[in-house]
Amino acid sequence: MDKIHPSEITPERLYFSRRKFLAGLGLFAASTVITSACKLGGKEPGPGGFCDSAQAGATTDELGAGLTACNDIINYNNYYEFTLEKTGVAELARDFKTSPWTVEVGGLVKNPRSLTVDELIRKYAPEERIYRLRCVEAWSMVIPWLGFPLGKLLKDVVPDAKAKYVRFTGVHDPKNMPGQQDRYFPWPYIEGLRLDEAMHDLSILATGLYGKPLPVQDGAPIRLVVPWKYGFKSIKDIVRIDLVEDMPDSFWMSASPNEYGFYANVNPEVPHPRWSQSSERRIGEASRRPTLPFNGYGEQVAALYAGMDLRKFF
Amino acid sequence: MRFIRTHGLAVLAHLLALLPLMVLLWDFAQGQLTANPIREVQLRTGKQALLLLMASLACRPFYIITGIRQVLPLRRISGLYAFLYVSLHFLNFLVVDYRFDFPLIREDLFEKRYAVVGFAAFLVLLPLAVTATAGWMRRLGKNWKRLHRLVYLAAVLAIVHFLWQTKIDFRRPLVYGAILVLLLVIRIPAVSEAVSRPRRWLAKRQRGRSAEARPESRFYP
Numbered sequence A: 001m002d003k004i005h006p007s008e009i010t011p012e013r014l015y016f017s018r019r020k021f022l023a024g025l026g027l028f029a030a031s032t033v034i035t036s037a038c039k040l041g042g043k044e045p046g047p048g049g050f051c052d053s054a055q056a057g058a059t060t061d062e063l064g065a066g067l068t069a070c071n072d073i074i075n076y077n078n079y080y081e082f083t084l085e086k087t088g089v090a091e092l093a094r095d096f097k098t099s100p101w102t103v104e105v106g107g108l109v110k111n112p113r114s115l116t117v118d119e120l121i122r123k124y125a126p127e128e129r130i131y132r133l134r135c136v137e138a139w140s141m142v143i144p145w146l147g148f149p150l151g152k153l154l155k156d157v158v159p160d161a162k163a164k165y166v167r168f169t170g171v172h173d174p175k176n177m178p179g180q181q182d183r184y185f186p187w188p189y190i191e192g193l194r195l196d197e198a199m200h201d202l203s204i205l206a207t208g209l210y211g212k213p214l215p216v217q218d219g220a221p222i223r224l225v226v227p228w229k230y231g232f233k234s235i236k237d238i239v240r241i242d243l244v245e246d247m248p249d250s251f252w253m254s255a256s257p258n259e260y261g262f263y264a265n266v267n268p269e270v271p272h273p274r275w276s277q278s279s280e281r282r283i284g285e286a287s288r289r290p291t292l293p294f295n296g297y298g299e300q301v302a303a304l305y306a307g308m309d310l311r312k313f314f
Numbered sequence B: 001m002r003f004i005r006t007h008g009l010a011v012l013a014h015l016l017a018l019l020p021l022m023v024l025l026w027d028f029a030q031g032q033l034t035a036n037p038i039r040e041v042q043l044r045t046g047k048q049a050l051l052l053l054m055a056s057l058a059c060r061p062f063y064i065i066t067g068i069r070q071v072l073p074l075r076r077i078s079g080l081y082a083f084l085y086v087s088l089h090f091l092n093f094l095v096v097d098y099r100f101d102f103p104l105i106r107e108d109l110f111e112k113r114y115a116v117v118g119f120a121a122f123l124v125l126l127p128l129a130v131t132a133t134a135g136w137m138r139r140l141g142k143n144w145k146r147l148h149r150l151v152y153l154a155a156v157l158a159i160v161h162f163l164w165q166t167k168i169d170f171r172r173p174l175v176y177g178a179i180l181v182l183l184l185v186i187r188i189p190a191v192s193e194a195v196s197r198p199r200r201w202l203a204k205r206q207r208g209r210s211a212e213a214r215p216e217s218r219f220y221p
Helices: A005-043 A086-093 A117-123 A150-157 A195-200 A253-257 A297-304 B001-029 B037-066 B075-095 B102-111 B113-130 B134-140 B141-146 B150-164 B169-184 B189-213
Strands: A102-107 A113-116 A127-134 A139-149 A165-170 A190-194 A204-209 A222-227 A240-243 A281-284 A286-292
Touching: A005 A127, A086 A286, A102 A117, A113 A117, A113 B102, A117 A139, A117 A150, A117 A204, A127 A222, A139 A150, A150 A195, A150 A204, A190 A195, A190 A253, A195 A297, A240 B113, B001 B037, B001 B075, B037 B075, B037 B150, B037 B169, B037 B189, B075 B113, B102 B113, B113 B150, B134 B141, B141 B150, B150 B169
Parallel strands: A102 A240, A139 A281
Antiparallel strands: A102 A113, A127 A139, A139 A204, A165 A190, A165 A240, A204 A222, A281 A286
16 A cells, blocks of 8 residues: 555545445345344334433424434534544544543632532532534534533632633543544644633533433533534533633634634624535524524623624634 | 456446445435435535546546556546536535525525535536537547546636535645646656656567567567
8 A cells, every 4th residue: 555546546435435335235134134133022223322311301492493303413523532524423432431520620710629520510500401503514403401501610710800711621632532643633622712701601511411411422521512602612521621811722723713713603694714604504404594693692692792893703 | 258358347437436326325215324414415426526537537647657548438437427426416505405595505605615616617517528429529529629628627626626615624635636636747748758658668678578589470470
């Protein structure tokens, strides 16, 4: 394989497809056997079981849109720490250990704390929040998270007067996260919020979804959820939360400064430099939906940005 | 046996080019096109179109380097299949994804330069696909070759389309782009001359040798 001939490129891809096709045939044969065997037992094989006992307090969000199927939420993930392939994350994340897990909360605060996720859950009693999640790639979901307001935690550590921003750091574990072995990206994942955004009641730290602890592929054991911003702001697998004076440089700002800004508010009027944000595909639906300003949370959050040019502060 | 010798490569090319479509249909029937099937179809057909277009462009370089003439007819086969996948790609965008919602498409096109470039590539390929028949070849004469040089433009547009729609990891489109540059550079006469020199030298030497070993061949050619 030291020399790749250009004309070999297509055959390789086609061989791969053929292999997949043959694997498919094999799988078909195998699944026929298994399903007939299971019918005898009277039970369908479940995919990992997480969704078997999925539960949510409502079937729609406040706008009447149905929840995204549990199976889609746990099998369609952007999680570059594992892989760039959305459908490959679940498998690669399966054996990732998320317990014990400690979150350091520090920086410009009076009471820096080091808390395990169990302690956080006991202390802040996560509740269900059904939020729309709008990916910058123009697809979206409706997800019943379990979480607690980030502001509660921040109040307890007492930010200094100098603190203006909150910086979140994801775990750096290239040994167990194959995607982090790829030096193309500025690991670890960093995200940030302005302090007033972080204190807003809609901003939560999520520890579960569909009534159960978060699956690894969705950011276990603890992640941020800021529903009026593009999904990449909602950093997964948090290990550090720091109050800081200056605007943090996020993962996406470092990776591509011209295309991803600090605010990243969902805004149909402000396109990504290379694609439109005016509509989106809701996962599970066939037709496109118009994208709503602030992802439909404008009433609650638009005031945070009063007087700001949202084209400039994208 | 003769059929296999004369048509084997072409049959193989047809099968290989159709396989991804079969796999796509299979996965569709099985509901295995991820949680976002429209996007998955778009990604797969686009990738396949680009690969086949590059395969089509790789035939002549392959011939230049190896002297194997039999690959030349594969240009048309892969080119036409590339157009098939491009058409599916375009129809998936127009019909399935945007459902002929022209106001939305127009608005989106202004903000999606990659879509504009992709559409341009489709338009460039359209006359090439139409004139891919022997009849058109005859009718157009010399101009047929000129017209079909547009495939270089289509390939460049396709790479730009690929690059611009990429979210962040530009390595793959850049590798494709580099391969395309190679495939185009080999076509420069001086370069083809240079890369085919070892082959021609080898062939010449072989002829000389066999002539030495079997002098009678000189008498019974």
